[in-house]
Amino acid sequence: MPRAATRQRKKSVFRRLITPAIAIAALGYFGFHAMNGELGLVGRAMIERQVSELETELSALAAERRELQARVSLLRPESLDPDMLDERARLNLNLVHSNELVVLRPGHRYEIN
Template sequence: MPRAATRQRKQSFLRRLITPVIAIAALGYFGFHAMSGELGMVGRAMIERQVSELEAELGELTAERQELVAKVSLLRPESLDPDMLDERARLNLNLVHPDELVVLRPGHRYSMN
């Protein structure tokens, strides 16, 4: 019976480096995008900054809306405030009493009808 001989080949130097190089490249790619991608560490900081800016703007707009709601409630027929009515009429009609002093402020538009 002939003996079966096993042959072992010596792997080349480059063939042994293929797997580690591919692994390092994949880790580098995903690491780079984890840091600087749209949803990475840098992107998260930008999103958090935008959230804080929008929350500040929301606070300002909410306060402005509450102020407008208060003014509108003063003009309702059941709670009509005579001073508010007088103020709005004078503003829209550009009327003043003869004994009143008018102070014009720079930067405001005044319409003369």
């Protein structure tokens, strides 16, 4: 009697669970990173908070820039403000008129000529 050339084996429980286990592990990995990754749901909240902080800082800097531009425009030759010129000259040259009152503030260095 000839022997059977093929032999059928009963699939073990371990072999039946390999594919579902790999699929569950992959889903768990991607699910974890979708929640906690840099661009996940938690990361998105952090990015939105940073955006709002930076927008607040931008508006403060824009207001400061507008103020500085207004002060610089007073020093332009075509629209020179005499009071601004006097203020800057006194500050840079460290001079006052003889009839003015000088208020010294603590924490500033003053040179007496």
